[in-house]
Amino acid sequence: MQEIDLAIIGGGPAGLAAALGAHAEGVKDIVIFERDSAPGGILNQCIHNGFGLHTFKEELTGPEYAERFLQQVLAAKIPIWRNTMVLDITPGRVITAVNEQGEVKVKAKAIILAMGCRERPRGALNIPGTRPAGIFTAGTAQKYVNLNGYLPGREVVILGSGDIGLIMARRLTLEGAHVQAVVELMPFSTGLKRNIVQCLDDFGIPLMLSHTVTEIIGKKRVEAVKIAQVDDKRQPIAGTEQLIKCDTLLLSVGLLPENELSKSAGVQLSPITGGAVVDDRLQTSVEGIFACGNVLHVHDLVDFVSEESMLAGRSAARYILKNQSQKRHNIPIITKQGVRYTVPSFVDPALMDDPLAVRFRVDKVYRDHRICVYFGDQLETSRKTRILTPGEMESVTLTRAMFEKHAGAPSVTIAIEEA
Amino acid sequence: MGYDVAIIGGGVIGCAIARELSRLRLNIVVLEKECDVAAGSSKANSGIVHGGHDCTPGTLKARFNVEANPMFDELSKTLDFPFKRNGSLVLAFEEDQIPKLEALKQQGIANGVPGLEIIGRDEIVKLEPNISDTVVAALQVPTGGIVCPYEMTFAFAENAAANGVTFRLNFFAETIEKRDGLFYISGPAGEVTARVLINAAGLYADTVNNMLSKHPITITPRSGEYCLLDKTEGDLVSHTLFQLPTKAGKGILVTPTVDGNLLLGPTSHPIADKDDKATTRAGLQEVLQTAQKDVQHLPVNKVITSFTGLRATAEGDDFIIGPSPDVENLFNVAGIASPGLTSAPAIAQYVAGLVAQATHAEQNPDFQPVRRAFPRFRHMTDAQRQKAIAENPDYGHIICRCEQVTKAEILAAIRGPLGVHDIDAIKRRTRAGMGRCQGGFCLMRIPEIVAQELHIPLNEVTKNGSGTNLLMDPDKQSL
Numbered sequence: 001m002q003e004i005d006l007a008i009i010g011g012g013p014a015g016l017a018a019a020l021g022a023h024a025e026g027v028k029d030i031v032i033f034e035r036d037s038a039p040g041g042i043l044n045q046c047i048h049n050g051f052g053l054h055t056f057k058e059e060l061t062g063p064e065y066a067e068r069f070l071q072q073v074l075a076a077k078i079p080i081w082r083n084t085m086v087l088d089i090t091p092g093r094v095i096t097a098v099n100e101q102g103e104v105k106v107k108a109k110a111i112i113l114a115m116g117c118r119e120r121p122r123g124a125l126n127i128p129g130t131r132p133a134g135i136f137t138a139g140t141a142q143k144y145v146n147l148n149g150y151l152p153g154r155e156v157v158i159l160g161s162g163d164i165g166l167i168m169a170r171r172l173t174l175e176g177a178h179v180q181a182v183v184e185l186m187p188f189s190t191g192l193k194r195n196i197v198q199c200l201d202d203f204g205i206p207l208m209l210s211h212t213v214t215e216i217i218g219k220k221r222v223e224a225v226k227i228a229q230v231d232d233k234r235q236p237i238a239g240t241e242q243l244i245k246c247d248t249l250l251l252s253v254g255l256l257p258e259n260e261l262s263k264s265a266g267v268q269l270s271p272i273t274g275g276a277v278v279d280d281r282l283q284t285s286v287e288g289i290f291a292c293g294n295v296l297h298v299h300d301l302v303d304f305v306s307e308e309s310m311l312a313g314r315s316a317a318r319y320i321l322k323n324q325s326q327k328r329h330n331i332p333i334i335t336k337q338g339v340r341y342t343v344p345s346f347v348d349p350a351l352m353d354d355p356l357a358v359r360f361r362v363d364k365v366y367r368d369h370r371i372c373v374y375f376g377d378q379l380e381t382s383r384k385t386r387i388l389t390p391g392e393m394e395s396v397t398l399t400r401a402m403f404e405k406h407a408g409a410p411s412v413t414i415a416i417e418e419a
Numbered sequence: 420m421g422y423d424v425a426i427i428g429g430g431v432i433g434c435a436i437a438r439e440l441s442r443l444r445l446n447i448v449v450l451e452k453e454c455d456v457a458a459g460s461s462k463a464n465s466g467i468v469h470g471g472h473d474c475t476p477g478t479l480k481a482r483f484n485v486e487a488n489p490m491f492d493e494l495s496k497t498l499d500f501p502f503k504r505n506g507s508l509v510l511a512f513e514e515d516q517i518p519k520l521e522a523l524k525q526q527g528i529a530n531g532v533p534g535l536e537i538i539g540r541d542e543i544v545k546l547e548p549n550i551s552d553t554v555v556a557a558l559q560v561p562t563g564g565i566v567c568p569y570e571m572t573f574a575f576a577e578n579a580a581a582n583g584v585t586f587r588l589n590f591f592a593e594t595i596e597k598r599d600g601l602f603y604i605s606g607p608a609g610e611v612t613a614r615v616l617i618n619a620a621g622l623y624a625d626t627v628n629n630m631l632s633k634h635p636i637t638i639t640p641r642s643g644e645y646c647l648l649d650k651t652e653g654d655l656v657s658h659t660l661f662q663l664p665t666k667a668g669k670g671i672l673v674t675p676t677v678d679g680n681l682l683l684g685p686t687s688h689p690i691a692d693k694d695d696k697a698t699t700r701a702g703l704q705e706v707l708q709t710a711q712k713d714v715q716h717l718p719v720n721k722v723i724t725s726f727t728g729l730r731a732t733a734e735g736d737d738f739i740i741g742p743s744p745d746v747e748n749l750f751n752v753a754g755i756a757s758p759g760l761t762s763a764p765a766i767a768q769y770v771a772g773l774v775a776q777a778t779h780a781e782q783n784p785d786f787q788p789v790r791r792a793f794p795r796f797r798h799m800t801d802a803q804r805q806k807a808i809a810e811n812p813d814y815g816h817i818i819c820r821c822e823q824v825t826k827a828e829i830l831a832a833i834r835g836p837l838g839v840h841d842i843d844a845i846k847r848r849t850r851a852g853m854g855r856c857q858g859g860f861c862l863m864r865i866p867e868i869v870a871q872e873l874h875i876p877l878n879e880v881t882k883n884g885s886g887t888n889l890l891m892d893p894d895k896q897s898l
Contacts, residue, residue, distance in 0.1 A: 100816055123647075123723045128697065128699050128702070144863070148867075
């Protein structure tokens with residue numbers, strides 16, 4: 001069996017940045033496993049701009065952003081095994097992968113999970129109706145439009161206001177299709193505010209909040225969808241149904257971290273994020289296995305994926321170079337009042353990066369609230385915010401100095417409180 | 420084209436009959452209006468090999484069900500389709516339902532069903548640890564089994580094709596006339612003639628019969644909605660769980676599938692439109708609510724897809740099988756609702772016998788009974804995978820991650836004996852797109868493989884027959 005220092009599962013933005021993070025820290029024997037023929041992941045089909053504002057202080061397209069990382073990976077001579085699908089990972093860090101040369105087993109000293117996420121399909125929503133041609137996830141439609149050069153349809157309804165759906169509303173409009181509406185089950189959009197403004201408002205595309213598709217109609221091709229307003233339990237309200245004639249329905253109804261391999265490796269997953277539970281080093285519950293990017297929790301901005309993944313890379317490298325796990329003194333980060341989850345879930349003040357970004361999402365829209373950080377029951381910081389929405393990932397910064405000031409605090413709590 | 424026998428309908432019945440008839444020296448054609456066989460009721464049903472306890476004694480349903488059930492072990496090996504004799508349980512939720520189980524048992528015994536036992540709660544819990552707290556007793560049907568209904572149909576069809584049967588897909592039999600002892604069957608795709616006509620047209624068996632016979636039949640579609648759960652839930656139960664049957668049928672069942680998913684359904688509602696395969700909000704709710712009665716904590720949030728199948732029910736609620744009373748050499752195989760899938764092998768033997776008598780055909784000395792499905796990567800050992808990839812590198816190229824389907828299998832489906840190339844046809848042959856992501860990854864890749872293999876542009880690739888193109892215009896045409 002081939003033995004390597006570090007295996008990175010996935011060559012998208014997370015995997016590429018993780019490789020660079022590990023390499024910079026001194027680990028050179030790295031393999032990136034990529035199932036596609038080209039690295040870069042979903043960025044390859046994201047031809048719109050807006051990537052890299054935080055990292056490079058300029059607006060890049062998705063492929064340009066990926067290229068900057070890829071060039072560094074190639075310069076560092078880190079091998080990428082393309083067209084290679086990882087089938088299994090054991091808790092003992094043996095990877096089974098397959099490509100056109102055969103099936104291989106590789107034992108790694110550390111593994112970074114960077115598989116990304118997938119889109120929630122129609123079946124998971126159990127939308128009633130027929131099963132004609134013309135129903136796509138927004139990402140599939142994006143690939144057909146941007147990479148293959150074909151329109152998926154001419155008269156389009158988009159269910160869900162996730163970012164890919166919003167981006168596709170604009171893209172399809174620019175390519176000559178007519179987007180009738182974006183229909184969102186929740187009373188708020190799950191996409192970024194800037195995407196709502198730039199992709200819907202600028203093109204006069206209506207965003208119908210608290211609405212859903214109740215039926216798909218059409219035998220061969222989609223002919224129409226029925227939509228209805230929903231009540232506060234998200235159930236359709238009788239009498240509010242309306243028929244929208246269309247030939248295409250795009251779904252942008254959520255992203256699910258792709259954690260099948262994590263499960264086979266025995267990694268503990270969070271029921272909230274669907275991703276691994278990690279400490280401040282982004283190590284999972286299985287020693288030597290780390291996670292970053294959208295497989296850990298779904299991000300809005302690739303810049304934060306890169307930042308997080310560099311940390312995972314550095315952490316994995318340190319783990320490999322020390323050749324043993326360090327004794328950790330974990331302090332839990334507790335979520336309260338409006339905070340759905342945090343990444344990480346635990347922190348060791350002695351071992352953590354200083355300062356450390358703790359990322360989280362809120363459960364609903366909050367106007368004029370404060371993000372509060374408690375050490376034990378002592379309020380340490382409190383930041384006023386004009387608006388908090390589930391669609392935008394938030395973060396707080398923890399420093400070693402704070403932990404020293406509150407030495408002995410059993411936990412850190414993050415809560416949303418009225419201003 | 421002139422044939423000895425034309426079979427209208429490429430469902431499990433038509434294909435099973437075609438395979439059985441290919442044992443004889445006959446020139447046979449199967450005419451199927453859709454782009455693939457198993458495109459109607461045969462692809463969307465419970466996939467159950469029923470014991471036969473719930474058929475009314477003396478009916479054709481009882482006869483063919485009980486006759487066919489024991490054939491499956493051998494047949495599934497010869498034709499290489501998935502089959503598992505997992506046993507069925509008919510559940511009672513109240514003490515006062517136990518006499519009904521007893522009546523069902525007696526009916527089964529009258530039909531000749533072996534091994535029926537009524538078992539108490541303790542024994543049920545041993546068999547099914549996740550059974551609902553409210554279950555008090557069950558009728559155990561050890562001969563019950565599960566199959567993949569479309570794989571079974573493909574197996575019959577491919578073996579028939581290998582033995583010389585012609586398959587005309589996309590052939591809609593619009594008009595049928597009989598002149599001078601010959602049937603003339605024509606439609607947009609052309610005309611064929613045949614000396615013997617077998618009506619296995621499923622929901623449209625009435626239309627076919629009534630074009631020729633003065634003895635009309637009526638087929639009423641009965642819709643059945645299903646929910647399919649993720650493979651993570653496939654081990655929740657090992658038996659097929661029925662509730663007590665009602666006038667509408669065997670009721671909503673909970674069963675593992677041969678592929679490892681959990682299947683819930685069907686509802687049973689008569690509908691007017693024979694093409695209406697829409698699921699409904701009420702129907703899906705009925706499925707989930709009824710199924711929850713059988714199992715403790717049924718994870719209804721693990722539904723990965725839902726679908727509707729239509730059963731072809733005839734008046735009198737029995738199969739109509741045999742020669743037409745007034746049209747010589749017309750054989751009807753109609754009203755094949757449940758247990759039609761189970762009965763198919765026995766029906767096929769019976770109908771083939773009738774045709775043999777009518778045609779005096781000799782045995783086909785070249786008949787080859789064995790059919791092999793193409794090898795599946797997901798079923799291979801590590802060593803088999805190495806060998807398969809060494810011989811054909813496409814076996815090392817995974818296209819569908821959830822179901823571990825390789826490019827080699829996609830190509831094998833396209834290059835198979837029936838010449839299918841629609842995305843849904845490929846899906847049913849390979850399982851690509853049937854996993855929990857429902858095609859999120861592979862739906863971007865399979866159309867490219869089809870386009871490449873058929874030398875057609877991407878926007879000519881269809882999902883399920885003409886008019887179901889996935890994509891529209893090239894978007895940068897004017898540049």
